[in-house]
Amino acid sequence: MHAEPKGVLTGVHFLDGDHACCEGTLAAGARFAAGYPITPSTEVVERFAWRIPTVGGVFIQMEDELAASIAIQGAVWGGAKAFTVTSGPGFSLMMEHVGYAAMTETPCVFVNVQRGGPSTGLPTLPAQADMMQARWGSHGDYGIIALCPNSPQECFDLTVTGFNLSEEFRVPVMLMLDECIGHMTEKVVIPEADKIEITPRRLTKLAPKEFRLFQPQGDMVPDMVKAGDGYRFHVTGLTHDERGYPSMNVETQDRTVRRLQEKLKPLANGRALCETENLEDAEVVVVSYGITSRVAQRALQLARAQGVKAGKFRIISAWPFPEQRLRELAGRVKAFVVPELNLGQMVHEVKAAVAGQAKVIPVTHAGGSVHKPEAILQAIVEAAR
Amino acid sequence: MNDVLIDKSTLEVPVEIPPEAVNPVEPFLRMDRMPHIWCPGCGIGTTVNCFTRALIGSGKNLDKVAVVSGIGCTGRVAGYAQLDSFHTTHGRAIPFATGLKLSNPELDVVVYSGDGDLFAIGGNHFIHAARRNMDLKVICVNNLTYAMTGGQTAPTTPGKVISATSPYGVFEPAFNLVALAEAAGAAYVARWTTYHVKQLSRSMEEVLNKKGFCFIEVLSPCPTLYQRRNKMGEGLDAMKYYKQASKVRNGARTSECDLSRDGEIVVGKFVDRDRPDYYDLLQAQMRETLGDRYATPEVSCCEAGE
Numbered sequence A: 001m002h003a004e005p006k007g008v009l010t011g012v013h014f015l016d017g018d019h020a021c022c023e024g025t026l027a028a029g030a031r032f033a034a035g036y037p038i039t040p041s042t043e044v045v046e047r048f049a050w051r052i053p054t055v056g057g058v059f060i061q062m063e064d065e066l067a068a069s070i071a072i073q074g075a076v077w078g079g080a081k082a083f084t085v086t087s088g089p090g091f092s093l094m095m096e097h098v099g100y101a102a103m104t105e106t107p108c109v110f111v112n113v114q115r116g117g118p119s120t121g122l123p124t125l126p127a128q129a130d131m132m133q134a135r136w137g138s139h140g141d142y143g144i145i146a147l148c149p150n151s152p153q154e155c156f157d158l159t160v161t162g163f164n165l166s167e168e169f170r171v172p173v174m175l176m177l178d179e180c181i182g183h184m185t186e187k188v189v190i191p192e193a194d195k196i197e198i199t200p201r202r203l204t205k206l207a208p209k210e211f212r213l214f215q216p217q218g219d220m221v222p223d224m225v226k227a228g229d230g231y232r233f234h235v236t237g238l239t240h241d242e243r244g245y246p247s248m249n250v251e252t253q254d255r256t257v258r259r260l261q262e263k264l265k266p267l268a269n270g271r272a273l274c275e276t277e278n279l280e281d282a283e284v285v286v287v288s289y290g291i292t293s294r295v296a297q298r299a300l301q302l303a304r305a306q307g308v309k310a311g312k313f314r315i316i317s318a319w320p321f322p323e324q325r326l327r328e329l330a331g332r333v334k335a336f337v338v339p340e341l342n343l344g345q346m347v348h349e350v351k352a353a354v355a356g357q358a359k360v361i362p363v364t365h366a367g368g369s370v371h372k373p374e375a376i377l378q379a380i381v382e383a384a385r
Numbered sequence B: 001m002n003d004v005l006i007d008k009s010t011l012e013v014p015v016e017i018p019p020e021a022v023n024p025v026e027p028f029l030r031m032d033r034m035p036h037i038w039c040p041g042c043g044i045g046t047t048v049n050c051f052t053r054a055l056i057g058s059g060k061n062l063d064k065v066a067v068v069s070g071i072g073c074t075g076r077v078a079g080y081a082q083l084d085s086f087h088t089t090h091g092r093a094i095p096f097a098t099g100l101k102l103s104n105p106e107l108d109v110v111v112y113s114g115d116g117d118l119f120a121i122g123g124n125h126f127i128h129a130a131r132r133n134m135d136l137k138v139i140c141v142n143n144l145t146y147a148m149t150g151g152q153t154a155p156t157t158p159g160k161v162i163s164a165t166s167p168y169g170v171f172e173p174a175f176n177l178v179a180l181a182e183a184a185g186a187a188y189v190a191r192w193t194t195y196h197v198k199q200l201s202r203s204m205e206e207v208l209n210k211k212g213f214c215f216i217e218v219l220s221p222c223p224t225l226y227q228r229r230n231k232m233g234e235g236l237d238a239m240k241y242y243k244q245a246s247k248v249r250n251g252a253r254t255s256e257c258d259l260s261r262d263g264e265i266v267v268g269k270f271v272d273r274d275r276p277d278y279y280d281l282l283q284a285q286m287r288e289t290l291g292d293r294y295a296t297p298e299v300s301c302c303e304a305g306e
Helices: A017-028 A043-055 A065-077 A088-104 A131-136 A152-169 A179-183 A250-262 A290-305 A323-330 A346-354 A373-384 B044-058 B074-080 B093-103 B115-121 B123-132 B177-184 B197-208 B223-229 B235-245 B278-293
Strands: A011-016 A032-035 A058-061 A082-086 A108-116 A122-126 A145-147 A172-178 A185-190 A234-236 A274-277 A284-288 A310-315 A317-319 A335-339 A359-363 B065-069 B084-087 B108-114 B136-142 B188-193 B214-219 B246-248 B265-272
Touching: A011 A017, A011 A152, A017 A043, A017 A108, A017 A152, A017 A172, A017 A179, A017 A185, A032 A043, A032 A065, A032 B093, A043 A058, A043 B278, A058 B093, A065 A082, A065 A088, A065 A108, A065 B084, A065 B093, A065 B123, A082 A088, A088 A108, A088 A131, A088 A172, A108 A152, A108 A179, A122 A179, A131 A145, A131 A172, A131 A317, A145 A152, A152 A172, A152 A179, A152 A185, A172 A179, A172 A290, A179 A290, A234 B074, A284 A290, A284 A373, A290 A310, A290 A335, A290 A373, A310 A323, A323 A346, A335 A346, A335 A373, A346 A359, A359 A373, B044 B074, B044 B136, B044 B197, B065 B074, B065 B093, B074 B084, B074 B108, B074 B136, B084 B093, B093 B108, B093 B115, B093 B123, B093 B136, B093 B278, B108 B115, B115 B123, B115 B136, B115 B177, B123 B136, B123 B177, B136 B197, B177 B188, B177 B214, B177 B265, B188 B197, B197 B214, B197 B265, B223 B235, B235 B246
Parallel strands: A032 A058, A032 A082, A082 A108, A108 A172, A145 A172, A234 B084, A284 A310, A284 A335, A335 A359, B065 B084, B065 B108, B108 B136, B136 B214, B188 B214, B246 B265
Antiparallel strands: A011 A185, A108 A122, A145 A317, A274 A310, B188 B265
């Protein structure tokens, strides 16, 4: 189906990443947001609070991030598409409900505009140090999807994609912006509503008597219902059987938890989102994402100008990690250079995917600014030797 | 099973139940989940019985009633109610219910949880939902302890009581829940015990038909942990205590309704006032500011059968 025109601000705009992300939520059909103020993310919900009363929906500012991250899930079970927005410290508080969304297979979107950490860290300055937290921050085994835009345009586009994926796979989706991308203002083109593909909620067609809330379909994802439609269903964060009833035994645990991870396999393999350039003859591949990919772009230009065969692999869907694509590359390149605004997070995933077939060189940065292109260039040149 | 340890006389059914007999609350329960996990003498089942009677009395369309619970013994109520029901995370039933209600305003949303869940880990959410006058019906089964985890001190545990984490006696002052609810802005505040089944059912029915943030505290026995540790006898002894110590004072000042280990229990309906609820305030403000540009919220993205 296509986007509902009411929420789509078709046209050419000059927007920052946070505002573009907000327009993405509206285009995707989100009519409910719950938030709690935190720099540098608040602009997303500020714009939502400004826009939503004329579109037809609700924004509520909750008392904390714990409340915001569970209010959206109540809204989803009431039938809404819903999201919340935060940054590092708030993201930490929301981990409780990332787990709840994963366990109850509640489709919802968490926007994290990353800043320097740990703790209060650098409220107004960038980092990409929440990447592992996005994947592993809540207790237990589960899977999530994380997308990393590198421009305001992508903040719009990937927000729509993120909502669509969350509906398809029934998982929490994280939009992992960073302070630079969130506050960077660029041209953003918002298409007409009928050019925007929207994934509808996978509502069951079965009658209440035949319906089982957690019965996986062919793609391992169960169909859904909403409250008030006579299904009299039960949702719990306890390990549950296909009826949704608590079932605390080894077999149910194994079946449930494995499925929560395995249903996302297509995104680790064929459907992984990435952008590549000059990989055909590349000896060194720079793997980057978010704002760092834009710095890496300059380093790649400089490297090619020096005659170094360097190629680009930009991660767009960071979780599940696009391991298949990197593994395929690994056999035919010398090295991977992995610059990140952290002390080494996604580089471990690159290492695991490459499995010793090529060198993997981190270019770390503790956050607060972006890399200097020269730092990445130097790593490329050394790797090519 | 070891026959020696079982007194078979206790297993006898004293009265013959005629085969055509119907338990009137069965349609409201997930009978495929019985037996429930609550202990003998626990009062939670009594409150659920009252709740089902209130549902019958209220004439509500049960497809449009949702129950949201947190974690703990009372948190399990959602799992037994044959309604749309949500067993959420510890302390977060109220913010979950807030999202549910705002996305689907035609639902009657009942939050059913315990004292530790609603007033320790969830205390902040409680006061803010009351402040906003969110249209939620909050039923708090107060057994004065954390029962599911083994009887630790709760913010409601009265002074001098022995608990698993206060082996030498509780010395922290406890919350007076009804005073807290009133101060935070609740539209309706009542307290009963599981001895007061008629009054409790009536209160529950009343709040199902009242708009705004409504709060009912139900004192309920925990013989397994709270009473055993404090040598307070069985469930029946708690009933006797409730009967003897309770004083019905409708309209009493909530600030004078503190509870103690074995003192008077003031019960009754204390607050019943009309305040515009969150959703009405939201819409009124938007209409005032935006006029015709305001679009009535249509939050749901899907209709069944679409």
